Amino acid sequence: MKTLLILGAGKEQVPAITRAKSKGIYTVVLDMNPQAEGLKYADEYHIISTRDKKSLIDFVKNCDGKIDGVITIASDIPHMVSKVAEEIGVKHIPIEAACLTVDKLKMKEVLKKAGINVPPFRKINSLNDLKKFINEYAYPVVIKPVDNSGARGVLRLTEAVDLTWALNESKSNSRSGDVMVEKFLEGNQISTEGIMYEDEFYITGFADRNYEMLEKFSPNIIENGGDSPTLLSQDAKKLVNSEFEKAVRALDINWGPGKGDMIYSNGRAYVVEIAARLSGGNFCYDHVPLGTGVDIVDAYIDMAVGNSINTDCFKPKFQRGVAQRYFFPGIGKIKSISGLDKVKNMKNIVKVDFFIKEGDLIEKQSNHTTRVGYVIAVGKDKNEAVKFAEEAVKSVEFTFE
Missing domain, CATH: 3.40.50.20 (Rossmann fold)
Known part of the structure; x- marks a missing residue:
């Protein structure tokens, strides 16, 4: 064994x-x-x-x-x-490559040097540095810790945001205290995922990220799930996948998983971040298997322990719509949660989970770790899956003391 x-x-x-x-x-x-x-x-x-x-x-x-x-x-x-x-x-994964991916600034520097499309970025040490960047590239921009995850301390800055507060907030979420700023690019935001095996990079995950609540949670950037298949054209998808693979190779991830946060903007694909690991947020172990039948977790386990791999395991077996949505019930102490049984019995809801219970205090949602629960729905296509997921969210009612 x-x-x-x-x-x-x-x-x-x-x-x-x-x-x-x-x-x-x-x-x-x-x-x-x-x-x-x-x-x-x-x-x-x-x-x-x-x-x-x-x-x-x-x-x-x-x-x-x-x-x-x-x-x-x-x-x-x-x-x-x-x-x-x-x-x-x-x-x-080579140690140097793995270390690069947990330092967003160093990662971006390597990618830029390799000719990979990345948004304009800069390390900032002071409020003056931040203001200079904004003067050069204009609002909106994103400030973030160089060494954290889950959108902790990631803020989208506009004219309405207090820059002193934003800089301190981002620094407080940085393990090292270092922060960076980059230009916010308008466009389709994409989650991608793949795995390097015998010098072939197999891209197994591709989904549209849902930021419909960007203004509601401003300046915090909180994703409200995601959907597949993508709305992008096949040509646009190829551009995104090409830039994703080039970035993985530029970082020297020569074995194992790579996860990409990508943007398709004005006909070009950009890399926001690359992680040398499999994704969270149910993507690698729920969303992708439900949508395509590809179980990258299973394959990664075999690779890690030295079992043989049939690369057919990386090829889609089918295609159906998948949508994930989170619950954002408000702020306060929960008195009751109703409608959960109804959601669990909905035909096209394959998973529902909560991270809170009655009696818990819900505070302001400020990053991905503060989301309180989610549903995952499937359908014959993306639109049907989204419809079922949104109906499920509306069916759950929270009351507060």
Whole structure:
């Protein structure tokens, strides 16, 4: 029996744990939270922070038995995965590549040097730096921490936003204190995902991101799910995929997963960010399999432990509409939630989940981690899936004390 080390045991790592176990692979799971949901599914678990390099290395050095592979999904720690994997001598994304993707500024610098289309950007150290950039490129712009995820501290700045507040807010969400600014490009925002195997990059995920609530949550940038198949033309999709693959190769992700946040604007494809990991937000383990039958998590697990891969697994088996929408009920202490049973019984709703319960206090939604729940719907096409997802959201009622 092969053994897979999985870094992280949160809700979004559960699919990796359960898929590995279903394949007869022994799962060893690490997480600093003793209440993490995934721990109950693991064959073996240990309470260790997945960001504590020394503790991770000490663990694998003293681990009983052979570890055949190391992965995470939906957690922005590819550099930790690579460092642990190198320590035990198993397949991994190059450490330098993984480290580049968790520093958005360095990532953009490498991409720009390689000739990849990226929005104009700059590191900022002061309010004056921010004002200079705005004077040069005009509103709107985006300020963000160079080293965080989940849209924490990511703000879309317009004339109505206090720049001093925005700079401090973004810095407070940066682990290093470093922030950057980039031009906000109008256009179609796309989630892409793929995996590098034997020098071939297989793009398995492509969906339209939904930012219909951009003004409501301004200046915070909060995505309200996403839909597939894309509305883009085949030619536009090819441009996006081409720029995505060029970016992955420029960062030297020569094995394993790559995730892209892309924009199609004025006939050109741009890279916003590349992650050296599989995506969160249900994309890799729910959305893509439901829409195309491609299970990239399953394939990644096999790659990590050294099992053989039939590359047909990366090819779509079918195409149907998928739409995900989040619940944004308001702010306050929840008195009751009604309509959930109705939604669970809706024919085209395949998944509904909440991160809160009655009695919980909902605070202002400021990033993706503060969303309170979601539904995923399927349909014969994108429009039908969106219709079912939006009907489901409207069917749930929250009352507050």
